[in-house]
Amino acid sequence: MKKLHMNNSGLTRRRLLRSAASAGVVLAAPGLIRGAQAQAGDAIRLGAPFHRTGIGASYGRWYERTANAALKIINEGGGINGLPVEMIVEDDGTDPKRGVEVMEKFAAEHKVDAVFGHLFSHVVAATAPRAGELKMPYFLCSEAHTLASGAFNRYCFQPSITDVKSQVSSMAPWISSNLGKKVTLIYPDFNFGYDHRDNMTAAIKAQGGEIVADIAIPPTETSFTRYMPRIPFNTDVIYHVMVGPAVLTFVKELGEHLGRNRPEIFGFIDSLEAVDMEIPQLEFLEGTYFWEAMPRYAQETQSEADQAFRAAVGVDDRGASLDDPKDISTYAHMFSVWETLFAIKQAMEMADYRGPEQKIAMMEAMESISGFEEGAAFPQGDKIFNGKTHQSFGHQNISQVTEGKLKVVHRTSIEDTLYPDETDYTQMSF
């Protein structure tokens, strides 16, 4: 009945066709313009699905700045195999569904040579299978153990940042021998958090310790006081790793709740990434410990590579932006974008890569790499790359908050972070 009325009330066929046609033009226009730009062979195009908005926005902003700085250096040095490198950024909203859509867009519309720079593990978990289906080389700057556990496919690599399993297993012995054996875990209630829970529980048990409570917090939570009473009084160490826009609130409320008689606290720097720690409410953190992949504060033993990296990205000695001292970087993670770009460069040069028809040669070259030397291209430190699990292994740092600054007190060897292979991607077909 309603449809009949609509037809009578002036929506003629001609008018319908006209509006449909104009809508079609509007929808097609951006595709037309972009399509005209993409021509294979004149440049190497890398798709960068960064978390510009959503809960990962602060990471996304710094990943983008770091990638731009690295590309500037690569292009000034003649690009890759003489071809300039272009980066096409798409915002995935830190949303798994949009992560997949963006991956499809990179493959179908931008026709990029490879995709790199995804961080949040729930987005990666959704996007990686699609990358394999689209036969798109996909370089992760995430930390989840999912890749090395064999759950993804041969197109996925993590050449720079280490996975949670190796981070946790290398630090658990230090935690249980220096801080205590009764541990309370606080972690985000998704994939990345479960990696922490499962690996930490196993690692602490192996050290003869025990997990007295484990507290999972949804990543979109904004208020945390209500979770705090679940921390048992007999806790020796609180182990916390939180992500999302509310991390500062989390740390503040943890401090309010505990007061002076706090147990030892060991946190992943994720709980403080992009957060200025030199504020009065965070004074209770003095003397606590943090994991850092790359130390946010320039250390006395700072390498030349770290100095050059800070200058190129625009970050000062306390990890803040040179333009705005309140804009704190995600220093312990963002190096992975830089190093991943140089790893891609190395693999492409080994395969004399000129265009998508050499994708497989490039990925085989990547699998043949056994490690990276510390230096301008790898400022975080040297690495062992496992071509079978597609995962990198590197040094981990434990820093203590000393006079409001993070000071490295322990740096693991790479051997401490190794564990037996759980998969062999080279046995899979491309």
Added chain:
Amino acid sequence: MDLAPYLLLAGLEGLVQASVLMLTALGLSLVFGVMRVVNVAHGEFFMAGALIAWACGAYIPGPPALGFIAGLLVAPLAVGALAWAADRTILQKIGYNPEGTIVSTIGMLYILQQGALLTFGPDARAVDAPFYYTIRTPWFGYSSYKLFTVAVAFALVAALWLLMRKSKVGLLMRATQFDRETALNFGIPVGKVYSAVFAIGAMMAAVAGVLVVPNQQAHYLMGTDPLLLSFVVVIVGGLGSIPGTIAAAVLIGLSDGLLSVFFSPTLAKIVSTLLVALVLIFKPEGLFTVKGRRA
């Protein structure tokens, strides 16, 4: 932790939750009661209030308390003006048609959210509380600012109550709510009353945003949760009923605090949503509404 301090902490958390919820839900309820408009953009007014409070804190030099007080004044005024303009230019033009207002307030939600994203960016902005003092009990510490939030919220609700009951503006609002046609016949400028009500409703949300932001940080997506919880409160309390809304806010806030401390926050959400379903089935006019009469 022993039961008593556990209960105390849960009660405090619930009270803080209830007081903020009361402010946002009252705004929503007032707008529906008088105008019969379901304002889906209500949570975004809350978010706008929080972001303006951040801007005041960041750009006004001097102690944090100064910026906070400025935020407490500027945010509701700016958001109220915005809501007034939205009513004049959008809701009035579509004649307050029920379906039309829902769709257009959904549109406003997206415009405000994306506008905030474009101007303030995607980052969570921390705001300094006007004062820091942690109340120490033998078992846990508690932020005194949170208790201050409760006091301010109750004072504002009392002020709204007085406005509705004792002032001429309140009388005009109640008359319009009771019978729009008759109010028009008696020369009440219903159009102006509507704009004022829409503005006041938005201001309540904005103040709640300002109060919350030192605890939570301002963020362009922060409006969703308060909107959902406000709807829960308003449905349980009875749409348009002010005493019902207050009672429901305290009920939902406290049960949320207790359940989430003793069990899990997810269970608290399940229970409050279940309560909404039960109320809609068995007492759709709201738990605290006497049939046929609305305050």
